Amino acid sequence: MSKQLVVLNTDAVACCEPLAQAALDVSQAESLAPMFKALGDPIRLRLLSMITSAEGGEACVCDMTPQFDVSGPTISHHLKVLREAGLIEGDRRGTWIWYRPMPAALGALAAVLAVSQPALV
Amino acid sequence: MSKQLVVLNTDAVACCEPLAQAALDVSQAESLAPMFKALGDPIRLRLLSMITSAEGGEACVCDMTPQFDVSGPTISHHLKVLREAGLIEGDRRGTWIWYRPMPAALGALAAVLAVSQPALV
DNA sequence: TCCTTGTCTAGATGTTCTTCTAATCAGCCG
DNA sequence: CGGCTGATTAGAAGAACATCTAGACAAGGA
Structure with a gap:
């Protein structure tokens, strides 16, 4: 029940140039969209930010759950989506x-969104 | 019929540090999530990439619609969501x-996702 | 003015998502 | 072993979403 995740990402992580440089093809869009969709909920965004910014690079479910107004199973569901x-x-x-972040996946999303010349920074 | 968009973004564009540096607060998450949600559909992702990568920085609906298998009104709906x-x-x-992109909004999303030290790679 | 083309809005329908409660599984301690 | 705490899975109900058809509106040309 946790195998197909790998499949999706191997593609996507290796994926794409910045949007500003080339239009995505259909399969690239279909790889990336589920990741953006996963970020499209405030609870999941907060969960991800807690995990990513946690000291030691990982966060315990037990520390995160109390910070939300929804039930434990709901948090568990959102973690599963991520x-x-x-x-x-x-x-x-x-x-x-x-839980810990997968930096390559996050980096791929950031790269796709990057405004044309990150090199200038 | 195009005023309320501005409201959302003024907040969000000015928003946030990278996820890896500080956890988002509730209102930041609620500002950013709708933008990620808008990217969470392959059709919208392709539309955005066509617009962003178009020569001259803008794209005509008439050029984009034929590239999809869905009806015109469906494309129109997705453009409205974006x-x-x-x-x-x-x-x-x-x-x-x-249509043309709003670089500040895209930049804000990219900044939030940015992995802390891309320099190490 | 009327017709054609391009785009959007309105309303309906089937699907997907969010959330809950109840039940199950995993590890720890008396 | 038996009970306890932490986390997930299962199943159901209601809300939100994607898509379609039909209709409306805007601009341009005969």
Whole structure:
């Protein structure tokens, strides 16, 4: 129940030039869109930002859940969406489950959005 | 019929540090999520990439519509979603309507996703 | 003026998403 | 072993979304 994630991303991570330089083809768009869709919810965006900015590079579900007004299973569902989009990965360590970001996937999304000349920075 | 778009973005464009540096607060997440959601559909992603990469910095609806398998009104609907997310803007010029990207909004999204030290790569 | 072409709006329909409660699975400790 | 806490899965209900057809509006040419 967690295999198809890999498939999606291997494509997408290796994917694309900035939008400003070349139009995406159909398959590139279909690889990238699910990742953007996963970011298209405020709860998931906050979860991802908590995970990405956490000290040590990973965050425990137990620390994140109390910061939201929704139920535990709902948080679990959103984490699963992020996981299946290839943006994060998690593993159990003893009692708790820890999530960390997948920098390559995030980097790919950022690269696609990059305004033409990042080199100038 | 094109005023409320501006409202959303003024916030969001000025928004946020990279995810890796600080967790988003609730209002930042709620400003950014609709933009990512707008990108979360392959058709909209292709439309945006056509507009952004078009010569002259803008693209005519008449050139984009034939490249998709869906009806004209469906394309129009997706352009409206991108418009209301503040990612593009359009205006009629004679018979045709031309769309152009809003670089500040795209830049804001890219900045949020930016992985902290791309320099290390 | 009327007709044609390009684009958008309105309304309907089937699908997908978000969230909940209830139940299940995994690890820890007495 | 038995019970406890943490997290996920299952299933259901309601909201939101993508798409279509039909109709309306705008601009240009005969």
